[in-house]
Amino acid sequence: MTTVGERVPMTKERLRLYPLFSEEFLDWLFQRIDPSCNPIYTAHFAMEKPR
């Protein structure tokens, strides 16, 4: 499996765009994520089924 494109950090500001999360939840979440886990990021992955 390969990564394609760039990794994009999943910041609190970016998560605010999603209607899944309340501001209270985001405050709670980011208070608990260890700095060693940051940043959460998003990426694209690709693979091919062998012929």
Place this chain on the structure above:
Amino acid sequence: MSGTRELHWSDDQAARIVRETYGAVIPADTGVAQSLYAPEELAPLTRSAAEMALGLGNPVRYAGLRHGETVLDLGSGGGIDTLLAALRVGPSGRAIGLDMTPGMLEKARAHAAAMGASNVEFVEGRMEDIPLPADAVDAAISNGVINLVTSKGKLFREIFRVLRPGGRLVFSDSVIDGTLPKEVLENEAAYAG
């Protein structure tokens, strides 16, 4: 936020959380869509389809879809990536959206009908048990959904079963380096996100 080494939820618990969370989504605006897709990609879609964009990337952009191909969108949600794939494969191709949330399937079908898309279908089912025969699709895409599946080995075996030899899988998802705290791992909202 899921996809860590320690899995707190059973398959059925995870499915319930996902169904309840995504079935209750009330779209507010097109902010997510505008952050992931180019204006020219969004132009053929209805505003309602763009408002239901909840993905994490743009797998269609990297899938190299060609006219006439069959593509499967795993966890199709409101259908935006399925519809974009349908436009790429054209009338001679076929785009299939698979989702386990009835409310999302209903929305996705409405979005396809509003576009007049005739090469799209939305199917109810779970990604770990894809209701398609072997070697059925040229490409599989997924947008921010694979992290929600607890049995990832079973999931990837299913994807490879339905891909034709030489077929591609392209997906976007969230990744984290390190380990999340137990209280985050056991939080339903964190899992569903």
